[in-house]
Amino acid sequence: MSSQPRYQPYAGPAAGWGALRSVTHFWLGSKQPIKNLRALLKTNQNGGFDCPGCAWGESPDNGLVKFCENGAKAVNWEATKRGIGRDFFARYSVNQLREQSDYWLEYQGRLTEPLRYDAASDRYVPIDWDAAFQLIASSLKGLASPHQAEFYTSGRASNEAAFLYQLMVRAYGTNNFPDCSNMCHEASGVALGQSIGVGKGTVTFADFEHADAILVFGQNPGTNHPRMLEPLREAVERGASVVCFNPLKERGLERFQHPQHPLEMLSNGAQPTSSAYFRPHLGGDMAVVRGMAKFLLLWERERPGTVFDQRFIDEHCVGLDSWLAAVEATDWAQIEEQSGLPRREIEQAARLYVQAERVITCWAMGITQHRHSVATIQEIANLMLLRGNVGKPGAGLCPVRGHSNVQGDRTMGINERPPAFFLDALERRFQFQVPREPGHNTVEAINAMLAGQSKVFIGLGGNFAQATPDSPRTHAALQQCELTVQISTKLNRSHLMHGKQALILPCLGRTDLDLQAGSPQAVTVEDSFSMVHASWGQLTPLSTQMRSEPAIIAGIANALLGAQPVDWLQLIQDYARIRELIAATIPGFAGFNGNLEQPGGFYLGNAAANRCWNTPGGKAHFIGHALPDHLLPPEVRSQTEAPHLVLQTLRSHDQYNTTLYGLDDRYRGVRGMREVLFVNPQDIQRLGFEPGQQVDVMSVWDDGIERQVRGFTLLAYDTPPGQAAAYYPETNPLVPLDSFGVGSHTPTSKFIAIRLQAAAPGQRLL
Ligand SMILES: Nc1nc2c(c(=O)[nH]1)N[C@H]1C(S)=C(S)[C@@H](COP(=O)(O)OP(=O)(O)OC[C@H]3O[C@@H](n4cnc5c(=O)[nH]c(N)nc54)[C@H](O)[C@@H]3O)O[C@H]1N2
Ligand SMILES: Nc1nc2c(c(=O)[nH]1)N[C@H]1C(S)=C(S)[C@@H](COP(=O)(O)OP(=O)(O)OC[C@H]3O[C@@H](n4cnc5c(=O)[nH]c(N)nc54)[C@H](O)[C@@H]3O)O[C@H]1N2
Ligand SMILES: [Mo]
Numbered sequence: 001m002s003s004q005p006r007y008q009p010y011a012g013p014a015a016g017w018g019a020l021r022s023v024t025h026f027w028l029g030s031k032q033p034i035k036n037l038r039a040l041l042k043t044n045q046n047g048g049f050d051c052p053g054c055a056w057g058e059s060p061d062n063g064l065v066k067f068c069e070n071g072a073k074a075v076n077w078e079a080t081k082r083g084i085g086r087d088f089f090a091r092y093s094v095n096q097l098r099e100q101s102d103y104w105l106e107y108q109g110r111l112t113e114p115l116r117y118d119a120a121s122d123r124y125v126p127i128d129w130d131a132a133f134q135l136i137a138s139s140l141k142g143l144a145s146p147h148q149a150e151f152y153t154s155g156r157a158s159n160e161a162a163f164l165y166q167l168m169v170r171a172y173g174t175n176n177f178p179d180c181s182n183m184c185h186e187a188s189g190v191a192l193g194q195s196i197g198v199g200k201g202t203v204t205f206a207d208f209e210h211a212d213a214i215l216v217f218g219q220n221p222g223t224n225h226p227r228m229l230e231p232l233r234e235a236v237e238r239g240a241s242v243v244c245f246n247p248l249k250e251r252g253l254e255r256f257q258h259p260q261h262p263l264e265m266l267s268n269g270a271q272p273t274s275s276a277y278f279r280p281h282l283g284g285d286m287a288v289v290r291g292m293a294k295f296l297l298l299w300e301r302e303r304p305g306t307v308f309d310q311r312f313i314d315e316h317c318v319g320l321d322s323w324l325a326a327v328e329a330t331d332w333a334q335i336e337e338q339s340g341l342p343r344r345e346i347e348q349a350a351r352l353y354v355q356a357e358r359v360i361t362c363w364a365m366g367i368t369q370h371r372h373s374v375a376t377i378q379e380i381a382n383l384m385l386l387r388g389n390v391g392k393p394g395a396g397l398c399p400v401r402g403h404s405n406v407q408g409d410r411t412m413g414i415n416e417r418p419p420a421f422f423l424d425a426l427e428r429r430f431q432f433q434v435p436r437e438p439g440h441n442t443v444e445a446i447n448a449m450l451a452g453q454s455k456v457f458i459g460l461g462g463n464f465a466q467a468t469p470d471s472p473r474t475h476a477a478l479q480q481c482e483l484t485v486q487i488s489t490k491l492n493r494s495h496l497m498h499g500k501q502a503l504i505l506p507c508l509g510r511t512d513l514d515l516q517a518g519s520p521q522a523v524t525v526e527d528s529f530s531m532v533h534a535s536w537g538q539l540t541p542l543s544t545q546m547r548s549e550p551a552i553i554a555g556i557a558n559a560l561l562g563a564q565p566v567d568w569l570q571l572i573q574d575y576a577r578i579r580e581l582i583a584a585t586i587p588g589f590a591g592f593n594g595n596l597e598q599p600g601g602f603y604l605g606n607a608a609a610n611r612c613w614n615t616p617g618g619k620a621h622f623i624g625h626a627l628p629d630h631l632l633p634p635e636v637r638s639q640t641e642a643p644h645l646v647l648q649t650l651r652s653h654d655q656y657n658t659t660l661y662g663l664d665d666r667y668r669g670v671r672g673m674r675e676v677l678f679v680n681p682q683d684i685q686r687l688g689f690e691p692g693q694q695v696d697v698m699s700v701w702d703d704g705i706e707r708q709v710r711g712f713t714l715l716a717y718d719t720p721p722g723q724a725a726a727y728y729p730e731t732n733p734l735v736p737l738d739s740f741g742v743g744s745h746t747p748t749s750k751f752i753a754i755r756l757q758a759a760a761p762g763q764r765l766l
Helices: 017-029 033-041 069-078 086-091 094-098 102-107 129-141 159-172 186-196 205-209 226-238 262-267 285-302 310-316 320-329 332-339 343-355 373-386 406-411 420-430 442-450 471-479 549-561 575-585 681-686
Strands: 115-118 123-126 149-153 213-217 241-245 255-257 276-278 359-363 396-399 456-460 483-488 501-506 522-526 531-536 645-650 676-679 694-699 708-716 723-727 752-758
Touching: 069 226, 086 123, 115 129, 129 456, 129 483, 129 501, 129 549, 149 159, 149 442, 159 406, 159 420, 159 456, 159 522, 159 549, 159 575, 186 373, 186 396, 205 226, 213 226, 213 343, 226 241, 241 343, 276 343, 285 320, 285 332, 285 343, 285 373, 310 373, 332 343, 359 373, 373 396, 406 522, 420 575, 442 471, 456 549, 522 575, 676 681, 681 708
Parallel strands: 149 456, 213 241, 213 359, 241 276, 359 396, 456 483, 483 501, 645 723, 676 708
Antiparallel strands: 115 123, 115 501, 522 531, 645 752, 676 723, 694 708, 694 752
16 A cells, blocks of 8 residues: 655645545555545534534534545554454464554554563464453552552543443542643643633534634644535635634645536546634644734724723623733744744734634644743633633634544543532442542653553553554553553553553444444544534444453443442443443433434534623633743753754654554655655754665653654755644654643643764665
8 A cells, every 4th residue: 555755745725626535545455445435425424423523513404415535544454354363363473463563553453352562472362352351450459559540531531431440440449541632732721721611612613604704723624624625715705714724735725626516527627725824833822822912912002992902891700900911021022033023913813813803723732742832822711811812703712633532521421520510420330439539641641650650551442552643652651561462452562561461352443333242332422612422333344353442341340349430341232321320420411312313413512602700709800821931941041052953743644643544644745765864955054964764763852861753754844934834653663751831730742852873874865
């Protein structure tokens, strides 16, 4: 499936024919194209399954077939006919498997039976389910304290699985819930919780139809949320403005064709989707927004009462004056230097913002994976509050979530710092003393395993070894554990970087038919707009040895706790029983089972969207932080060798996080390779290299640990000077474990200081 390495800038529009051609290619490669097509067409439709791709929501009432190219890839990747079991694992030792690429590992197909690591042969061997549950239970019971175990969750787990999992873990006695959200939208949750009293976005799908302007910060929807391009295009057609802030000119934001509008595809025309495109420095967005606020303040002073929504502010907000004082105190030299934008561009952005009556602001990883992400998001919230753009139709804050149920998992209590009201409700309903002390997030969990304090790791999905920063250290952390357990659909490196004892537990995915006590079961998920809907798996599982996530959790819980505080085995015979428990404990879920009957699902509600602020004092807060003194952190500035570049790590068009579907990145013009570094041509020259040359990349940090990746090919790319980009997860060895966001603990995956050196002479790729 991989092509010859090639680099040639992409000329076509985003989506459209190129996308369809690529989907067809993936269907044909999956060995069951017709069945998959049928499965695919049910994606996100009532009675079908929820797309296991991203967390973008749906217009509940438009009848179009709801899929996108990358959703199709996600479905297809899961619904493969290829499977691996005991024969495969007898053939390869774990050491041999470690030699293989991440792409090869997942490509082998679905895991089909439970496996245990056998140290004598260095192989995974079959184990029956009950023995596996007993092994987990006895390891957990053998720990000196429940806080010595880590319970990771990736954001595909359904609400039902997540609720059972957190109940089991809390009944066992800890809040150690590192999750993918810690590496993703944690900063959004923390920032919005303080600003507006709810850590979720305030908009729904319908708001996009009424917005006069949509601001998109640090997001690449053409690849990661392709269905978002549709409302963006409609907005532009209506005359609304779409204003993008991104150091890279991302194809999907520049131009766009809808794959379901064949006429446009035939004429190969493309509508512009952005009315303005600004290219700030990595980490410069807070300065951009601060500059916009300075213009708003200036204009309000020139023509009082015309710019601020004073009535909204008086009724709903506190903290305006101290924030405005911070805005005034910030000087333009610092704003221009840090944002990387000239003042006139910031003025233009501010004008687009004020001209619009109703504004939605969207953001993703370009905003959340920085040291000062929480402050940046609060600055965005300040700007929006200033004109009453929260809690009115067509306006609001929209952190665009990643994994398809990452938001739902948090709602279900996958949270290492759970709110007291949630714990109180659990305690009332289940009559056991819940642990109250905060647990570990992802970075804290890695540190605890490295220090030998945590000894058991259980992963409900995901690929902890590869998704986390500082890869060699994370691998060592996992390998030091007494027991690692991975509940997974496909083989990945987390199975190979295992503890002294290890289990692989194969589970059903979103597309698989889930039968319990003879009846098909639905699970539920929540999208970025707080819509909850049912998902019915359709395809007969590859093996009868696979179990659903809720069934696996119930099996572990039963072995660990017996029928306490609930009868786990009885619960999973009918998932409606789990939903009854959710309805009894979590706000917004009263009548859960009945509400699922509504077409398109039901809206959980959002207090801030109703201008009800769940903050201390009951108001929305303007929170005024100072801009960071420097974007480069002290741990970098203290080093004698200054960094050559700042690196952001991002996704190609052919990957889903650590899952690689292929080695191409169509919109960036890359084929057949991933170990590449996108650098501005002038920087390549300044540093004494040539395009196409191979370099080793080292990170700059102050702890004496050498972090490097070798043999990356330099690609001359249109990126602002001083800034480089490369793919995740290949570059995770460069991210220092201690480099994380203030208040969020999210690794700074979009801001890594690096130096380059020529690689040892070898083959040139290009
Ligand atoms: N097909 C596909 N879909 C996915 C995923 C996938 O891997 N594949 N992953 C899912 C997940 S878990 C998530 S969280 C989302 C991720 O969705 P995105 O956040 O779109 O993902 P990234 O590729 O990390 O892209 C980050 C974007 O932010 C820009 N950026 C980086 N730093 C800055 C900055 O400092 N300022 C600004 N203004 N921009 C910046 C980058 O140039 C890039 O365009 O997608 C979800 N959907
Ligand atoms: N450098 C850098 N690092 C990053 C990021 C970045 O931008 N840059 N992004 C971060 C972000 S936003 C995120 S969300 C994390 C992602 O971190 P994770 O969620 O841990 O990683 P994934 O790659 O999504 O996990 C893929 C694996 O999940 C398993 N899987 C797939 N579907 C299912 C299922 O239905 N059930 C179960 N049980 N298992 C399943 C498969 O075995 C597959 O191998 O990575 C983070 N890491
Ligand atoms: Mo994510």
